[in-house]
Amino acid sequence: MYVYRIMLLLVFVGYLLSPVLMNGWASPDSVWYRPFVIWGVLIALSLWLEQKRALDEG
Amino acid sequence: MRVEGLSPLLLVGGGYLALLFLCALAVERRWFPSRLVHHPAIYTLALGVYASAWAIYGSMELAGRVGYGYLAYYLGAAGAVLLAPVLLLPIQRLTRTYQLASLADLFAFRFRSRWVGTLVTVISAMAVLPLLALQVQTLGQAIQQLTGTASPALAALGFCLVIAVFAVVFGARHTHLNAHQDTLLAVIAVESLVKLAAMLALGAIALFGIFDGPSDLQAWLEGPGLTHQAGISELDAGQWRTLLLLFFAAAFLMPHMFHLTFAERLSSRALLQAGWSLPLYLLLMALPVPLILWGAQRASIAPPGLESAYLAFALSASPWVDALAFLAGLAAASGTLIIIALALSGMILNHLVLVAHPPDHRGDLYRWLRWLRRALVVAVILSGWLYYRTLGLAHDLTTLGIASFSGMAQCLPGLLALLYWPGANRKGMVSGLLVGTGLWVLGLWLPLVTELPPWVLVPPGLESLSSAPAWYSVTLVALAANAVILIVVSLLTRTSEGERTAAEACAADPVIRPKRLPLSVSHGEDFKHHLTPALGADVAGREVERALASLELTSWEHRPYALRRLRDRIQANLSGLMGPSVAQDIVDRCLPYRRNGAGLGKEPVDDIHFVESRLEAYRSRLTGLARELDGLRRYHRRTLTQLPIGLCAFGDDDELLMWNDALAALSGIDGERVVGAHRDSLPAPWAELLGRLLSNGQRHLYKQPVTLAGSTRYLSLHQATLDTDDDAYGGRVILIEDHSEMKWLEDELVHAARLASIGQLSAGVAHEIGNPITGISSLAQNLRYDTDDPALLETADQIQSLTERVSRIVGSLVGFAHGGHQDNTGRYATAKPRELTDEALHLIQLARTGQDVTYHNHCPADLELEADVQRMVQVMINLLGNARDASPAGGAIEIDARRLEDGEGRNGIEWSVTDAGTGIDARVRDHLFEPFTTTKAPGEGTGLGLALVYGILAEHQGRIQTESPPTGRESGTRIVMWLPVSRRPLSKEDNELPHEPDSDR
Incomplete structure (x- = not known):
């Protein structure tokens, strides 16, 4: 459940800050694939959280 | 290079649809291994249906307008599934428990109103229509791009019909809306794979065919590409968040997503x-979008007027690239059309058709529902085509898509309240939904179907919204108004009891406390009769059997608890068939609870057993204090369950709530079989016994004789009333102690005392008889001297013979009565086992019992040993008496003796008595030589005989053991004694008997 709370918090904070984050990630000065790389990192993070959850509840 | 005519269309489109049918057939016929069909990746790919034609063409259009803002479509959905544990799993739990197949079902269930379901269905249909049109429109436009035809509508209609046929054949064959459909899931997964592969291929063509890889693309973006990016207008923060919220909601609220996520029964894992x-x-789907856009911009071969949504067709002049772009769109559109049609047809069937025409008295209910649903599937898909033909062409994909998503998002406040706010009620939800939807209809939906301009309500203080895009202002204001009205009206109005119960069931952390109400039906078969008027005999029978099978109950189940679960399951199954509103109507009407029945003057109480079973099921979800408390609950429950004394508990309504392990062992009745039953329906003798205690008001009943498993046992019962002052759970708890052993012991002691008295009396009587017998014998002797008459002499001989026999009997009685420890010094003499056996047999045969048993004394006449003759006769009497009692009528008892040295080399005699009885129970065998151990019925045996035998043999330095059955036989018992031929000098220790006799000694 603690994992869920972390996830909830991350998603909510991400939602609030998403315009700022998107502007930063997709700024013309950066490489075109940067948003996708960051997205990939977030997927890896959620995969880690999911595995942790599975271990906790397993 | 464009290939004119329909041949490429037939080749690519027809080939693709043929592949779908083939794939479905392969899954149906089980050509694929089951492990592959049920792999979790299949479920993920099936959820990829979210990436509809919007993801292929609409995203391109949006990316051309707002740059990376197009990612909101993907990130919103990603956020929704990321919150699966707190958002999707609770919904899944609800839909699975109550067999809810759609959002309308869920709302109708929670807010306890069929009209709520109808309202949500109408809103869903209105909201989904633009999305359906978007799919068909992109299909038409793609056909136009592929074939160059000016009128692609007919070809699009052809594709729609083929897709409809597919949906009918493979998606609408089950009557129950939430029937698990492997075929459909597998086909949608294949579609997701095809569109992903096509998009990645198009992206690769752009990145490596048009550009020379990522670096070249980067260089182009920083150079010539800047002019193309100049037209992009970035979304402001508010618009971005609103767009993200819309797509977040769409990921589980859109009918096709709700259907796949919850009705298709994906596992929680x-x-x-x-x-x-x-x-x-979604990342892999989103990645090629800007690549294709930039590639097409650099290739600069797009014909004038080509909408940015279809730039994939302008990547290259190759017909293969066109085919890929068409294939991606077709795979996306067909999957979305199929699932939307299935989902929407179910909602319309349950919440419009069945509400308007309840299916009462319909014999062919299943068939009728199936065909109705199939017709609705076709109608939904054709409505998308009609919308496209009449109205859709005038609008771009972004307008259609966002209008659709914004409409469905109006259900978001209601859904969140459903999960997280038990205080929300029907009036609040309906008011909020009506106002929000009204604003959406006026602002976005009506402008789609009429010439009317968007009407936006701008609240005071938010005038800046008037200059913002209509979709943004309308969505924001409609959602805010919806949520505020829901909260305010819910707070100001009363919530019905039914809604409160449903709210508890729907809460994300539910504390479900169902009531223990009795039903008017008495067993499973009765359910069929009661449901027949509503469903017809055939359907009623099948639905009841289905529910019984899933609960693993028999049709003659009569426990109130089981009947309540059966009722719930039937309602849930009917909900899957006809929606929760109709199902609830039928069940309430046909299977009502008895609220004013006999003995039901009390307020209905919570169904503790059900609450506990739910807690057990959800244990892994409890955290923190709740988990600690649950651990404590389990500990206390285990304490009661494993208490070594029988325990049962009854509720105030005399329903059995607990039947612990010790009571199960004593009664031979498994707790699972009786918990939930009414006291009167318990098996004999428990109904009468417990009823006697509970009804007469006594706190204790001592040593009540009951027959259990063919033997009489004596039970003591103690009851306590559970105080309900500070707790809703009342009732009575009963402790049941088995006092049979103690009762038998008491009886045996009384019997032994009586026997001892009789023994003393016998000794006295024997002594008194001895004197006259001696006199008679003397007189007979005198008679011999006084006469020569042969007849009188023979009479005198007979008198003397008979008096000797009487003297022998009296002597034996006296010897037997003097059993126990005595000072036997000097009483040892040489004796022959054969003669000792004969004497014992002589006494035994005087008894009236066992006359039909034969005795065979095989002891050799030459065997001798040193023994106390009287006491050894007593030993044999006991052994032979036991053998006689154990033998069946006509049975034979064998007595053998032989010389045998013991382990120390001492000469001895092995002396045995063998019967043909049933043998000795292994549990008794270990205690056979202990005092008061008997296998005979109470009153028939003292339980002292073998203990006495053991003691006498110990005095003789012998030992005794049992064989049951004897070696070489299938039944019977052999008691084997070993006695030394001569005694060795005794030490002090030898004179002391062992305290715990052991049968092996």
Whole structure:
């Protein structure tokens, strides 16, 4: 459940800050694939959280 | 290079649809291994249906307008699945428990109103229509791009019809809306794979065919590409967040997503795995979008007037690239059309058709529902085509898509309240939904179907919204108004009891406390009769059997608890068939609870057993204090369950709530079989016994004789009333102690005392008889001297013979009565086992019992030993008496003796008595030589005989053991004694008997 709370918090904070984050990630000065790389990192993070959850509840 | 005519269309489109049918057939015929069909990746790919034609063409259009803002479509959905544990799993739990197949079902269930379901269905249909049109429109436009035909509508209609046929054949064959459909899931997964592969191929063509890889693309973006990016207008923060919220809601509210996520019964594990795998899929789908856009911009071969949504067709002049772009769109559109049609047809059937025409008295209910649903599937898909033909062409994909998503988002406040706010009620939800939807209809939906301009309500203080895009202002204001009205009206109005119960069931952390109400039906078969008027005999029978099978109950189940679960399951199954509103109507009407029945003057109480079973099921979800408390609950429950004394508990309504392990062992009745039953329906003798205690008001009943498993046992019962002052759970708890052993012991002691008295009396009587017998014998002797008459002499001989026999009997009686420890010094003499056996047999045969048993004394006449003759006769009497009692009528008892040295080399005699009885129970065998151990019925044996035998043999330095059955036989018992031929000098220790006799000694 603690994992869920972390996830909830991350998603909510991400939602609030998403315009700022998107502007930063997709700024013309950066490489075109940067948003996708960051997205990939977030997927890896959620995969880690999911595995942790599975271990906790397993 | 464009290939004119319909041949490429037939080749690519027809070939693709043929592949779909083939794939479906392969899954149906089980050509694929089951492990592959049920792999979690299949579920993730099936959820990829979210990436509709919007993801192929609409995203391109949006990316051309707002740059990376197009990612909101993917990130919103990714956020929704990332929140699966707190958002999707609670919904999944509800839909699975109550067999809810759609959002309308869920709302109708929670807010306890069929009209709520109807309202949500109408809103869903209105909201989904633009999305359906978008799919068909992109299909038409793609056909136009592929074939160059000016009028693609007919070809699009052809595709729609083929897709409709597919949906009918493979998606609408089950009557129950939430029937698990492997075929459909597998086909949608294949479609997701095809569109992903096509998009990645198009992206690769752009990146490596038009550009020379990522670096070249970067260089182009920083150079010539800047002019193309100049037209992009970035979304402001508010618009971005609103767009993100819309797509977040769309990921589980859109009918097709709700259907796949919840009605298709994905496992919880698959749903949690989708938390990372679906975002990964969406990432791969989103990545090629800007590549294709930039590639087409650089290639500069797009014909004038080509909409940016279809730039994939302008990547290259190759017909293969066109085919790929068409294939991606077709795969996306067909999957979305199929699932939307199935989902929407179910909602319309349950909440419009069945509400308007209840299916009462319909014999062919299943068939009728199936065909109705199939017709609705076709109608839904054709409505999308009609919308496209009449109205859709005038609008771009972004307008259609966002209008659709914004409409469905109006259900978001209601859904969140459903999960997280038990205080929300029907009036609040309906008011909020009506106002929000009204604003959406006026602002976005009506402008789609009429010439009317968007009407936006701008609240005071938010005038800046008037200059913002209509979709943004309308969505924001409609959602805010919806949420505020829901909260305010819910707070100001009363919530019905039914709604409160449903709210508890729907809460994300439910504390479900169902009431223990009795039903008017008495057993499973009765359910069929009661449901027949509503469903027809055939359907009623099948639905009841289905529910019984899933609960593993028999049709003659009569426990109130089981009947309540059966009623719930039937309602849930009917909900899957006809929706929750109709199902609830039927069940309430046909299977009502008895609220004013006999003995039901009390307020209905919570169904503790059900609450506990739910707690057990949800244990892994409890955290923190709740988990600690649950651990405590389990500990106390285990204490009661494993208490070594029988315990049962009854509720105030005399329903059995607990039947612990010790009571199960004593009664031979498994707790699972009786918990939930009414006291009167318990098996004999428990109904009468417990009823006697509970009804007469006594706190204790001592040593009540009951027959259990063919033997009489004596039970003591103690009851306590559970105080209900500070707790809703009342009732009575009963402790049941088995006092049979103690009762038998008491009886044996009384019997032994009586026997001892009789023994003393016998000795006295024997002594008194001895004197006259001696006199008679003397007189007979005198008679011999006084006469020569042969007849009188013979009479005198007979008198003397008979008096000797009487003297021998009296002597034996006296010897037997003097059993126990005595000072036997000097009483040892040489004796022959054969003669001792004969004497014992002589006494035994005087008894009236066992006359039909034969005795065979095989002891050799030459065997001798040193023994106390009287006491050894007593030993044999006991052994032979036991053998006689154990033998069947006509049985034979064998007495053998032989010389045998013991382990120390001492000469001895092995002396045995063998019967043909049933043998000795292994549990008794270990205690056979202990005092008061007997296998005979109470009153028939003292339980002292073998203990006495053991003691006498110990005095003789012998030992005794049992064989049951004897070696070489299938039944019977052999008692084997070993006695030394001569005694060795005794030490002090030898004179002391062992305290715990052992049968092996």
